[in-house]
Amino acid sequence: MSQKYAAFKHKVANYKIMDSYKNLHMWIEVNKYERLKNKWHLEIFHSWEDSENLDVELLDTMNRGAI
Template sequence: MEEKVLHNPKIEDLSETKLVGFRVLCDSEQYLNEIPKAAQLLNERMNEIQQVTNSSVQYGAFVVDNYSETEDGYWICVQVNEYEDIPDDMVYLTIPPQRYAVGKHNGANYSIRDTYARLHAWIEKNGYERQLDKWHLERYHSWNNKDNLIIELLDTITES
């Protein structure tokens, strides 16, 4: 059996990130179906969002251990320079400056847990600690086919 490895993991510090898009809130087993639908809707309505920094990249945002209803769910968004004339049925979210361990996932959405498991092992091996109560990001470079995604997984960390 071929061993799956995490290729070229890295550490990345991001400044404040402003996001506009849709919040997906459903039963946990439905996210694999609902996130691609929201990503497609966001893509179709991109022209309604002002100040988009890069329309070819979408962001997923979530808190692993959310302790409030306002943090529950998954946000699928695009990054903006500033909030301006946000459509009524869209949401906005400001992610504070954070440090991330970054790994790349190429493949189906249902296999993303395997990539996360390898990233989490790399984090521990390299002396970092995951911050489960902070915002985590997924940077989508390809989202049109849920069986062939290209996503950078950004797991929030601190040095342990």
């Protein structure tokens, strides 16, 4: 079964990743999508050698919902 994802590019220090997740979740809510918490969510790492300059895409499963 296919899934739809909201994506957010995190390209700063690793300890700020929760801020990026907060922005991703706010975007989903503001745009009237529903997070599908029981589905697969992804983190695609492009660079992790430097913890002060992490490069990762955060993908949260979602669908159009009645919020």
